[in-house]
Amino acid sequence: MEKRDKMKASLEKNLPTVQNDRPIELDKDVKDDYEFSRDTYRDLINTGVRSLDVLAELARESEHPRAFEVLSKSIKDIGDTTEKLMALQKTKKDLKKEADESKRITNNNVFVGSTTELQRLLLDDGEKDNVIDVDT
Numbered sequence: 001m002e003k004r005d006k007m008k009a010s011l012e013k014n015l016p017t018v019q020n021d022r023p024i025e026l027d028k029d030v031k032d033d034y035e036f037s038r039d040t041y042r043d044l045i046n047t048g049v050r051s052l053d054v055l056a057e058l059a060r061e062s063e064h065p066r067a068f069e070v071l072s073k074s075i076k077d078i079g080d081t082t083e084k085l086m087a088l089q090k091t092k093k094d095l096k097k098e099a100d101e102s103k104r105i106t107n108n109n110v111f112v113g114s115t116t117e118l119q120r121l122l123l124d125d126g127e128k129d130n131v132i133d134v135d136t
Contacts, residue, residue: 007121010109034092041085048078 055074059067111118 004121030095034088037088038085041081041088044081045078045085048074048081052078 052071052074055067055071059071
């Protein structure tokens, strides 16, 4: 019976343990930060798009190279902010995927010995007579 208890203890060591009571996707801080960042990026993009018309008209009227430079920089900044918004979406999906993967834990246990020894360890004392024992 002692071997069986040792094996049971060994197998229980490999069972998954709960590391965090709450999943990452439900973490309030992560959700709040994501919402804040998303709203900020969207506001920046909307403001930039609205100001493009004014900047374009100013550049046409003044025909000054600096005005066209400011317009092109503004277009580039809007594009960069849009990329950051998409990267934020990807980061959120990666966090959610990571949280889902952390729930799935696979542990493999290997028994080194003969099938007869394994049967004896797994069966109760009264059933040990039913073990098939073959000498090779």
